[in-house]
Amino acid sequence: MIVSPLDYRYGRDKMKGVFSEENRLRIMLSVEAALAQAESYYKIIPENAYNDIQRVVNSNQVKLERVKEIEKHIKHDVMAIVDALTEKCNEGKNYVHFGVTSNDINDSATAVQIHDAINIITSDLIEFMNILIKLINENMDTIMVGRTHGQHASPITFGLKLSVYLSEITRHLERLSGARQRIIVGKISGPVGTGAALGDRARDIQNKTCEILRIRPETASTQIVCRDRYIEYLSILNNISVSLEKFATEVRNLQRPEINEVSEYFNSSEQVGSSSMPSKRNPVNAENIVSLCRLIRSYIIPEYEAGIQWHERDLTNSALERFTIPYTSILTDDVLAKSIDLFKNIYINKDEMLKKVINDQFIMSESVTVTLARNGMPRQEAHEFVREASMKAYMEKISFKESLIKNGIEKFIDKSMLDDALDPFKFTGMSREICMGAIEEAENMIKYATGDLYD
Template sequence: MSASPFDSAIHRQLFGDAELGRLFSDTAEIRAMMLVLGALAKTQGKLGVIPEVSGAFLARAMMEIQIDPAGLADSVGQNGVSVPGLVAALRKALEAPEHAAWLHWGATSQDIQDSALMLRLRQALALIEARLITSLGRLADLAEAEAETPMAARTYGQLAVPSSLGAMMAAWGWPVLRAVERLGALRPRLAVSLSGAGGTGSMLGEDPAAIRAALAEALGLADPGRSWHADRTIITELAEICAAVTVAGAKAGEDLLLLTRSDVAELRLGGGGASSTMPQKENPIGPSVLVALARFASAQGAALGAAHREARDGAGWFTEWLVVPGLVLAAGKSASVLGDSLAQLAPDRAGMAARIDARPALIHAEALSFALARQMPRPEAQAEVKRLAGEARRANRPLPELVGEAYPDLDLSRLASLGQAPAEARAFARAARQIGDGQGQGVNLD
């Protein structure tokens, strides 16, 4: 197995995501850093910090020069960051020492790498958000269409009360909707970093804040208004949201693992995974991936909880490099698999309805106890229904039938009620459709 299943040749169809993976390639990282370096030089040239002609030259060159990522390996191994080796390689490739001397003027490695990460995250989060919006549309359609399709609600693995398939789609959908809202709120806050070696910006020029604001505008990122070298709130929020995306997918995944069981079979997925020895098997691969990704993301996110010490913290920063790509890829894959699973979903409506009234029909116990409580104190009503439920089990007779025989005047008209389930389903469908497009634009790093 590859060190990471996300880019494994064997597992790339199971866990991999080529579209997102390109944003976390070495080539994309270098390209993003070069975009930052070029925009910084052009900004400083316009503001008179460096010669304007050099700023324009460097900005153009950063769009044209090609750097081999492998050529930076020795430098990164020695220096712990890629910018020193990258800047050295760029200066050599420029073959224009009069301009090359102004490259990376006054900034520090973390400024360039963090800003480059924000560029890539902007694209990545827009992709994830778009996928989740697709899933929301499918969930809204299902919730509305199946709002009154009877289905047993389950608690603690037991049949509980009658509900609807649409209400379950809403239960899957609300966490997805919240994740979309959180992604939409985070993307505009992805901020440029430009603070210099110790966060003071002292070598950037007479007005470092103006340079930072202009660089933010040039890159289409937010201006944080301060140094965030050691304040990693944006990274921890990213981790929390990526984990939330996977947990939203895992809610559907966990329920699908139960409801597609061969002894339940209330839901089916169009085609399942094959067994090496059991020809009858249709294993729920997609739902299993959703659950596994949530477990992975929740564990990985915990590594980012420690505060960064001093003005800059190498160990904390390195930890982000180990964790962030996997978190984003997990969220993106989860969003993709969720959408695919919903597109394949096939409910057995007759089977779901039959389960509600299947002997001994104990799912009606709550409604029966409340109906009986109109004739006697509620504790006594609950005890009586519990007694009759035991008899229904032993005799394999429907509980409503036994209660009706014991209390012939009892009003049993609400046994078939789905309560608020249809309304819940339709409320979610309305909310999901109000989300809108929500997709953002990013810089092309390919």
Template sequence: MTDPRPADAPADVPADVPANVLADPLLDPLFTTAAAARAFSPAARVQGMLDFEAALARAEAAVGVIPATAVPAIAAACDAALYDPAGLGAEAALAGNTAIPLVKHLTASVKAADPDAARFVHWGATSQDAMDSGLVLQLRGFIDGLDADLGRLADALAALADRHRATPMVARTWLQHALPTTFGLKAAGWLDALGRDRRRLAVARGGLALQFGGAAGTLAALGEAGPAVAEALARELDLPLPALPWHASRDRITEPAAALGILAGTLGTIGRDVSLMMQMEVAEAFEPAGPGRGGSSTMPHKRNPVSCAVLLSAAVRAPALVGGLLAAQVQEHERGLGGWHAEWQALPDLARLVAGAAHHAASMIAGLTVDADRMRANLDLTRGLILAEAVTMALGGRMGRLAAHSRVAEASRRAVTERRPLRDVLAEDSEIVQALGIDELDRLFDPLNYTGSAAVFIDRVLAEHARN
């Protein structure tokens, strides 16, 4: 089989991923991961619903609602490989959801093996129970897999922050030179935001609960046994048992969606910063290089920021998906019309998209090339103007803030006009030299002496990372 992947495809998208896993074999290798593609593949969607049906049979048998003899045939038929997703989809186009035809075919499969057991398939449940609980199972596995990539990214960022805690660079505000900072602090900022993202996802994962309410959320079909079945079913699926069914309360879906959207923004910020640092006029940091990675179809010299493009693309696309899911949260009465349906593709699309960005970010940061010499050289582009505030603050203690500001501003204008270092212009002012001294003036023009509390902030972030 010919390898369909581009040379720079994410490493965990193997060439033999089945076509029915990758929704778009031309673009998915760039924008998602094999794990995310599998988590939300048609087979996984079907298997999630079937896992619910098998667990339901076991739970109902455990509390005496259905005979225990019915369980083996039902459980054996709960294998997604036995069903045709395309056929189910065609029937769902008429039925309105995928669970209805799946339960029909599941019942037929069980009947072929044990006619008596077939009577108890899907007993007391509704289609939304199967679909929502199946989705919860998919989401839980997906978040666990995503966090593995996020953990890899966090570790790489922590190493970067520690390694470059004393690597001075330009801090840029409004894209212009502002003051000195360190690359370690920049990396720590990325890490700090990522830590909050991971905690938000963990909270959202904790909110994923069993969905089991029957036709109208009352479990009336099960009579007095309803609560006991629900408790047993939650144990079978290892899911929290909610106080009541949540058919029309979609916050359990929008919470992970919002967390994924915020994560996409964090990853996009990393992508934006790295891509700006990769510009040849800046040249402070570069994505990992490799055969076929970041090339141009016509310009042999190009080293394009491929991973940054994926991160930025996810940050552009995610808000619309999150917005759609938030809009879908408004439901009607006990079970909604349209809003529930709007989740079915939007949430998997969002999850696959963010997973791809997280994977690219982890690989990019782990292999990031940092040019500390260029960072230091860029600090000198303005011939010391970037340290004008440092001189002003030191001088202000001797002659007052306003006087110091005026004196340094005038020296800065001369330095720009005459294209000279600000330090040399200031050294020609006898009053400034008398107030500060040459040694102090030289010290003020060392960028590492004006990074404030950067080291303290880095230590705080690294300590928080170590605790998690």
């Protein structure tokens, strides 16, 4: 019986493969083999014992069905893996899981999974950044109305709007790259963190095991890796989800018929928007992104609680972490893929953007105020002058320019200055420079992060 929507509706195969039951078993067995290799290297166990353990792991002799069968009787998931591995070994039989505890295997395996998940998310972020760079280059001078409080504001460019998005994603990539060394951490130090069962070479064995697994060793731990590391990982993914929801919400708003400046792709030949209203073209992709992003952020709450343990460890983190890390990782990859598709195929209605800019002189009130101030009128007086003219224009249903002239603006600036102050194309400020700066920053970050992809 399948219950979770991740099994049949959400998530992509590659990321789900990282957290699948089969892959989890494979990684945990690889941790046991890496441990045996490290112990053999430091003469804690015989070399032929390590070779035997590695042989069994490499030949895929330990089957998930057998592990579940054992667990059904002994009620311990990790020990079931240990027993299943042991029964397939010969010379290594007495040295499987030597000197360690369950969470040495569990947490080191989780570090490997997080490593693989971060690689996928890093690739997603870079792909998204490249799409945004392309769109910015194409829309650097695409003028549109800015909006604050849901109302028309001074003009901007669509490229500037996208540069804000690109800058956010660039920082997310920077955070994820910088946090790798703190997040991808395992441990081999026993049930209370002392490593006593491994003797004088305990720290060396931990370091060697983690080196083999390509993860970092925990500095100081109890029975488990410190959960501030997992919380940081989920926090970064949560932050990404906030940005993606923000972007998708903007697309939804700009797609509203009364705005009609941007819309997501709709396959008119076969896509259905509504079961009752056949004419509908709903922003379902953007809405789906928003919905899943809200779910993503909920999973960090139980992980905060998992960071609080009795003494050197209890079991209160165990069940919840079977959800928090896998579900957040899978859904983050999912919404990133959907965001990539959303912006890759986005429709930009440049004519409607321009129409709204041309038809609303009020968006130039800031420009007029600054022009007056630059030509001798005290700034606060200029603000009040333009405010009064604006309110009169609303009440008398006349144009902003007409109201300004009636209010006597030509006493302070000439007609040419007024026309320039009302020209939206002359009031996009440093939008182009911001666009180019965001692109440069993103491209530099991509170059830096690409080297981390397979570390």
